[in-house]
Every structure is written in C-alpha cells, then in structure tokens.
Amino acid sequence: MDFRDTPEEAAFRKEIREWLERNMPSDWDRSQLTLIPPEDRLGMLREWQAKLHEGGWAGITWPKEYGGRGASLIETAIFNQEMARTKAPPPINVIGLGMAGPTIIAHGTHAQKERHLEKILSAEEIWCQGFSEPGAGSDLGGLRASAVLDGDSWIINGQKVWTSLAHVAQWCIFLARTDPTAPKHKGITYFLVDMASPGIEVRPLRQITGSADFNEMFFTDVRVPRENILGEINDGWRVAMTTLLHERGTLGFALSVGARVALDELIQLARETKRNGKPAIEDPLVRQRIASLHVEVESLRLNNYRALTAVMRTGIPGPEGSLGKLIWSESMQRLGDLAVEILGPAGMLERWTENPRVQTWQYIHLRSRGHTIEAGTSEILRNIVAERVLGLPKHK
Amino acid sequence: MDFGLSDEQEALRKSAREFLTDRSTTQLVRKLMASKTGFDEGLWRSMAELGWMGTAIAEEDGGLGLGQIELAILAEETGRAILPSPFYSSVGLAGPVIAAAATGTIRKELLGGIASGETRATLALVEAEGRWDAQGVKAKAVKEGGGYTITGTKVFVPDAHLAGEFVVAARTSREKDKRAGISLFAVPASDPNVKVRQLDTIDRTRRLCRVRFSGVKVAADRLLGQEGDGWPVLDRALDRAATTLAAEATGVASKVVELSRDYARERMQFDRPIGSFQAISHKVADMLVLTENARSTTYYAAWALEEGAPDARLAAATAKVAGSEAARTVAQDGIQVHGGIGFTWEHDMHLYYRRAKWCELFLGDPSLWRERVASLIA
Numbered sequence: 001m002d003f004r005d006t007p008e009e010a011a012f013r014k015e016i017r018e019w020l021e022r023n024m025p026s027d028w029d030r031s032q033l034t035l036i037p038p039e040d041r042l043g044m045l046r047e048w049q050a051k052l053h054e055g056g057w058a059g060i061t062w063p064k065e066y067g068g069r070g071a072s073l074i075e076t077a078i079f080n081q082e083m084a085r086t087k088a089p090p091p092i093n094v095i096g097l098g099m100a101g102p103t104i105i106a107h108g109t110h111a112q113k114e115r116h117l118e119k120i121l122s123a124e125e126i127w128c129q130g131f132s133e134p135g136a137g138s139d140l141g142g143l144r145a146s147a148v149l150d151g152d153s154w155i156i157n158g159q160k161v162w163t164s165l166a167h168v169a170q171w172c173i174f175l176a177r178t179d180p181t182a183p184k185h186k187g188i189t190y191f192l193v194d195m196a197s198p199g200i201e202v203r204p205l206r207q208i209t210g211s212a213d214f215n216e217m218f219f220t221d222v223r224v225p226r227e228n229i230l231g232e233i234n235d236g237w238r239v240a241m242t243t244l245l246h247e248r249g250t251l252g253f254a255l256s257v258g259a260r261v262a263l264d265e266l267i268q269l270a271r272e273t274k275r276n277g278k279p280a281i282e283d284p285l286v287r288q289r290i291a292s293l294h295v296e297v298e299s300l301r302l303n304n305y306r307a308l309t310a311v312m313r314t315g316i317p318g319p320e321g322s323l324g325k326l327i328w329s330e331s332m333q334r335l336g337d338l339a340v341e342i343l344g345p346a347g348m349l350e351r352w353t354e355n356p357r358v359q360t361w362q363y364i365h366l367r368s369r370g371h372t373i374e375a376g377t378s379e380i381l382r383n384i385v386a387e388r389v390l391g392l393p394k395h396k
Numbered sequence: 397m398d399f400g401l402s403d404e405q406e407a408l409r410k411s412a413r414e415f416l417t418d419r420s421t422t423q424l425v426r427k428l429m430a431s432k433t434g435f436d437e438g439l440w441r442s443m444a445e446l447g448w449m450g451t452a453i454a455e456e457d458g459g460l461g462l463g464q465i466e467l468a469i470l471a472e473e474t475g476r477a478i479l480p481s482p483f484y485s486s487v488g489l490a491g492p493v494i495a496a497a498a499t500g501t502i503r504k505e506l507l508g509g510i511a512s513g514e515t516r517a518t519l520a521l522v523e524a525e526g527r528w529d530a531q532g533v534k535a536k537a538v539k540e541g542g543g544y545t546i547t548g549t550k551v552f553v554p555d556a557h558l559a560g561e562f563v564v565a566a567r568t569s570r571e572k573d574k575r576a577g578i579s580l581f582a583v584p585a586s587d588p589n590v591k592v593r594q595l596d597t598i599d600r601t602r603r604l605c606r607v608r609f610s611g612v613k614v615a616a617d618r619l620l621g622q623e624g625d626g627w628p629v630l631d632r633a634l635d636r637a638a639t640t641l642a643a644e645a646t647g648v649a650s651k652v653v654e655l656s657r658d659y660a661r662e663r664m665q666f667d668r669p670i671g672s673f674q675a676i677s678h679k680v681a682d683m684l685v686l687t688e689n690a691r692s693t694t695y696y697a698a699w700a701l702e703e704g705a706p707d708a709r710l711a712a713a714t715a716k717v718a719g720s721e722a723a724r725t726v727a728q729d730g731i732q733v734h735g736g737i738g739f740t741w742e743h744d745m746h747l748y749y750r751r752a753k754w755c756e757l758f759l760g761d762p763s764l765w766r767e768r769v770a771s772l773i774a
Contacts, residue, residue, distance in 0.1 A: 001399060004397070008397070009397060209490075237653050271774070281771075291766035291768075291770040298696075299692055379674070385684060389681075392585035393668070394672065395672050396668065396672060
C-alpha cells in the first residue's frame with residue numbers, strides 16, 4: 001500500500017502538468033466547473049483538441065501504432081486527474097476518443113482504421129453516438145431502429161435520442177436491428193454512419209438547464225454503404241459492450257477530481273456568503289453537510305484507487321469500480337442542493353447581475369438532476385451492483 | 397500508487413479470519429454476554445500467542461513492529477467476528493496512547509506487557525458529562541511527596557473490569573486554555589483506591605465501566621510524558637484509536653452485508669427470493685456502497701498515519717465518520733432485510749447491531765467527527 005507516485009508516475013505527472021500549464025488556451029475560463037461545453041466554445045475546443053493531439057495527449061490509451069500513447073491505466077488516471085485539477089477544457093471529441101476510436105481499433109477493418117482514426121484524434125471529424133431511443137433507454141437491448149440490406153447499401157430507419165454533439169458531428173456510431181426475428185440482443189448490428197447522408201434530421205433537445213447539450217435524430221431511409229459496419233452482422237451488441245466496459249474505471253478519476261474541485265468551490269461560496277448575518281461556513285448544519293460531502297468525495301477518490309489496483313493486479317475490477325458513478329452522481333446532487341441553499345433566496349434565480357456565482361451554481365444544480373439518469377440510471381446501477389457484485393437473483 | 401495489501405498482509409488477514417471463524421463464534425459471544433465478566437481467558441492467550449497484541453508496537457518496545465495497516469486488518473476481522481475480547485481497549489486504544497506518551501522504564505514495562513498479553517490496559521478519559529474533548533477532563537492529579545495523588549471519576553471506560561492498567565487523563569494545573577494542564581498517568585487497577593463498576597452496556601461483550609479514583613497515589617515515574625502536555629499527545633493518539641475502530645466497524649458492516657445478501661437469496665416470499673425485489677436488492681446495494689466507502693477511507697487513514705502524511709488527521713476523521721455511518725446504517729438495514737427473524741433475540745443480527753452502535757458512538761458520535769472534518773477543510 002503506497003499512495004505516493006513512483007518515480008515513473010511522478011515524471012509522467014510532471015510532464016502532463018507542465019504541458020498543460022504551457023498550452024492551456026488563454027481565453028479558457030478556469031472558474032468553469034462543468035465539463036459540458038457550451039455551443040459557442042466549439043471552435044476553441046476543437047483547436048484545443050488539435051493541440052492536445054500535437055502534444056501526444058489525445059487518445060492516450062490508444063496503442064502507439066494508431067496514434068495513441070499506449071498509456072497504462074495508472075498513466076490514464078494521472079492524465080485525467082491533472083486535466084481535472086488544472087480545469088483544462090475537455091477534448092471535444094469525447095465519443096470519438098472514448099468509444100468510436102477504441103471500437104474501430106478492436107473490431108474495425110484496415111480500411112476503416114486508415115479512414116477514421118487520425119481524424120478522430122485531431123478532432124477534424126467529430127463523432128456522436130446513436131444508441132438510446134425514446135423506447136430504449138435503460139433497456140438498450142429493446143432498440144427498434146432498423147437496417148435492411150438493399151444491394152450495396154443498408155437502409156436505416158429510426159429515431160435516436162440523447163445524442164450529444166449530433167448537431168456538429170461528421171460521423172455517428174449507430175446501433176440498428178438487422179434481424180427482427182432474433183432474441184433482442186442478438187439481432188443488432190453496429191454501423192458507422194456519415195452524418196452528411198441524406199435522410200438524417202437532427203433536432204436540438206433543450207434540457208432543464210435551458211441549454212441544448214443533446215439532440216434527437218430522425219433517420220428516414222438513410223443509405224449506408226454495405227461495408228460501414230463494425231464487426232459481424234447481428235453481432236453489434238457484443239461489439240458495443242466490449243468497448244463500453246473497456247473505458248470504465250479510469251474515467252472515475254476525472255469525476256472524482258471534478259467533485260473535489262466543486263466541493264472546494266462550495267467551501268469558498270460558504271465562506272463568502274452570509275446566512276443570518278454570519279458567513280454560512282460558521283453554520284453548524286452547513287459544516288455537517290460539507291463534512292459529509294468530503295467523506296463521499298474522498299470515498300470516491302479512494303474507491304478509484306482500489307479499483308485501479310485491483311485491475312492492475314488481477315485484470316478484474318473490484319466491486320468498488322461499479323460504485324463510482326452512483327456515488328458521484330448522488331454526491332453532485334447533494335452538493336448542488338447545498339450550494340443553492342447557501343445562496344438563500346438567490347437560489348431561486350437562474351442568474352443574477354449582483355452575484356455571478358448564481359449562474360454557475362444554478363447550472364451545476366440543475367445539471368446534476370441528469371447525472372443520476374444519464375449513462376446508467378442510479379436504479380440500473382443498483383441493479384448491476386445487486387446482481388453482478390452481490391450475486392442477488394435477477395429482478396423480474 | 398498501490399492501494400492493495402502485500403502478500404504478508406493478505407496472509408495475516410487469512411490466518412486471522414481462520415482463527416476467528418473457529419474461535420470467535422456467535423455461540424461464544426452469547427455465552428460471554430451472559431457471563432459475569434464477558435471474558436474468555438483462553439481466547440485471550442491464544443491471540444497473544446499469535447502475536448496480535450504487539451502488532452503495532454515497535455520491536456524495541458517488545459512488539460512485532462508491524463503497523464497501523466496490520467492493526468486495521470486485525471480490527472476488521474475482529475469486527476466481522478464480533479470478537480468478545482478486550483483486544484480493542486488494550487491494543488487499539490490504550491496501546492497507541494502509551495506509545496505516543498510514555499518514555500523510559502514505564503514505556504518498556506507497559507508496552508512490553510501489552511504486546512505479550514500479560515498486561516491489559518484501557519483508557520480512562522471521559523467523565524460523567526460525556527465529553528470527549530479536553531474540557532471534559534475534570535479529574536485532578538496533585539503533585540505531592542515525590543509522586544501524584546489522583547482523584548476523580550471516569551465513566552464509559554471500556555473493559556475496565558478486565559484491565560490491569562489504566563491510562564488516566566487528569567489535570568495537574570488549571571489553565572485558561574483547557575487543552576493545557578492535562579497529564580497522563582498509568583494507574584494500576586490493583587490499587588485499593590481504584591473502584592470499578594460495570595455498566596449495563598448495549599454490547600455485552602464490550603462492557604463500559606465507571607472507575608472511581610479516590611486519592612490514588614502513584615509514583616512520579618507513572619507520569620506518561622511531560623506534565624501538563626498530555627492532551628495534544630492523547631488527541632493525536634486517538635486518531636489511531638479512531639482509525640482502528642473504523643476498521644472494526646468496517647468488519648461489522650462487511651459481515652452484515654454478506655449475511656443480508658445470503659438471506660435475500662434464500663428467503664422466499666410471493667414465490668420468489670426476496671432479493672429479486674428491488675426494494676430489497678437496492679437496499680443491500682446501498683449497504684455495500686457504505687461498506688466499501690468505509691473500507692477505502694479506513695485503509696487510507698491507516699496508511700496516512702503510518703507514513704505521517706500531512707492529511708493523516710483529516711484521513712482519520714474521515715474514516716471514523718465513514719466507518720460509523722456504515723456500521724450503523726448497514727446494521728439497521730440488515731435487520732430490516734431479515735424481517736421478523738432479524739428482530740428476535742435468537743437471531744444473531746442484534747449482536748452485530750450492538751457492536752455497530754458501540755463502534756459508532758465510542759470516541760464521539762459521527763456529528764462530532766464531521767465537525768472535526770469541517771474544521772480541517774473549511
């Protein structure tokens with residue numbers, strides 16, 4: 001047991017930290033606590049990823065032969081920690097780097113790799129993910145979008161929802177049913193779709209925060225070349241799952257540092273905001289809740305370390321790994337709740353010229369309602385913990 | 397970075413679990429609950445022979461020279477087995493206070509005795525007011541005739557009826573700052589002016605006692621450390637005691653999660669195992685979350701204390717909060733998952749619940765430790 005960096009880890013940390021300090025975009029507002037890029041920053045975020053790529057910091061988990069760094073788990077964790085710690089902007093092409101790219105590397109043909117990988121790393125082509133549907137959220141296997149082979153191309157019809165970046169994306173990873181008679185997880189195929197294809201309509205989906213981070217996509221007789229599938233026909237579920245599992249674990253480090261940064265900001269807010277004539281930080285109940293949040297955020301950090309050690313030693317993540325997103329999302333909600341309470345009556349405002357913090361905290365607070373829903377609802381995650389970690393019988 | 401146990405530490409865990417599964421059964425717990433002292437001499441000797449008493453005591457003081465992490469491993473295992481023994485009070489609580497404070501001959505004598513199991517020690521700190529802080533220390537020690545005369549009543553002293561030595565916190569001078577003027581003494585239980593009375597304790601195998609010191613005379617060499625400087629040393633040592641208690645709480649919680657999981661798999665209602673109802677399975681999932689949080693924060697605190705990391709104090713407080721909350725919540729939810737049978741005397745669930753409650757409240761309830769956390773980060 002040793003929580004210090006080894007000399008190699010320390011050197012890696014120093015390298016990324018120094019690179020970030022030298023290369024951070026000067027117009028990036030570091031008080032920005034959210035990882036969701038507002039639309040007006042797209043150009044800047046694209047340039048930022050191109051710069052990360054030049055420095056060898058885009059897709060660091062990818063093998064060297066495909067333009068990555070072949071970073072180990074611990075290096076990836078350090079990279080995520082340092083990105084979050086310096087509040088560096090996230091790479092814009094998250095779906096490309098985290099899902100499309102690794103899936104193409106694992107299951108793609110030589111031609112697909114040649115065509116796509118470099119452009120993903122440089123953010124020249126942005127990717128989006130067409131998985132969820134109005135009728136297939138937590139139960140993704142129930143998706144209904146269909147693809148039918150017609151000569152040299154597939155004809156895709158269907159509706160997708162919660163599609164981040166669809167309005168700016170050039171490409172889409174897309175799941176569609178190719179065998180309607182097969183059991184629900186068996187008849188699905190994994191497609192690579194050019195978003196410029198005729199028949200694709202993208203509509204922004206405005207959320208509780210008032211901004212539109214997601215979209216709906218409507219596919220009407222969209223023609224996709226026959227060869228634009230990943231893996232085998234009807235094997236799409238397996239293809240999708242291999243990379244979904246692959247990317248879990250180290251992302252938890254970014255979440256945990258993000259939560260720590262938010263908690264530090266909350267403490268600052270409590271120092272500077274008065275409650276009944278005294279700084280809120282002196283209120284015993286506020287102090288109790290801040291302390292509880294510290295315990296949760298610290299648990300999140302340390303659970304990540306344990307999960308990472310388990311993977312490095314045995315190749316199998318421990319039970320802690322499944323818990324990270326569950327704890328993070330619920331802690332972030334408690335954190336947002338406390339922040340708007342500390343703001344007092346101003347917690348009822350969306351933004352306020354008298355106090356610019358109101359807008360930031362209101363965004364974090366409202367955005368956090370979605371954390372327990374996106375990427376696996378808390379209910380689904382508890383099912384996973386109950387069934388796969390504890391071995392309880394499947395619910396019916 | 398490495399957050400795992402070494403091969404030696406894993407071996408220690410394995411052997412502790414085997415030993416305790418064999419020797420610290422709930423049948424024994426129940427037998428000792430009903431007995432006059434709640435003590436099993438044979439079990440104590442066996443643990444001493446395994447070297448457990450000296451785990452965190454340095455080799456030059458007569459111990460094994462392992463450390464806080466190894467002690468946490470043992471404490472977690474004793475929690476799983478709800479070990480009926482004064483192990484915590486002597487090794488987890490009094491041990492680190494003596495190690496932090498004592499010097500010279502008395503250090504060798506006390507630590508050597510604890511390490512071999514010959515001596516059982518405990519900490520006499522809290523008084524009738526129930527305060528865990530310096531202000532709560534009202535007992536007096538008056539310097540006279542080349543020694544000290546100690547007068548006062550300590551309450552909530554764990555396993556005092558089984559102890560041979562008390563570490564007593566008493567005031568040697570009145571100071572404006574209540575953290576100053578407190579001294580620590582080693583007082584032999586054999587002194588005729590020491591009177592011990594057992595209290596009816598929720599955990600009948602971890603009995604709390606009232607101890608009255610009525611003009612007990614001790615020689616000057618029984619002063620542990622510097623006169624008047626006892627509190628800061630004690631306060632730091634209690635970070636270790638709190639971490640060890642958090643480890644025990646983690647063990648209790650961990651065992652209850654397993655028992656509840658097993659019960660939820662087997663118990664049939666409405667023609668299906670109750671664990672297939674999400675009202676039950678999600679509860680058990682949350683119990684696991686709390687337990688893993690407690691485990692992660694506890695072992696980090698043990699490491700931080702061992703290494704003297706800058707955030708060791710914060711880590712210990714964090715672990716105490718996480719451990720307490722895990723043990724309490726998991727034990728109460730464990731009873732709920734078990735339904736009617738979990739509420740009976742016959743079922744073991746209340747034994748875990750009682751130990752969990754003890755671990756939660758000893759050294760201060762979670763709100764007290766959350767305030768410590770807040771004062772360190774805000």
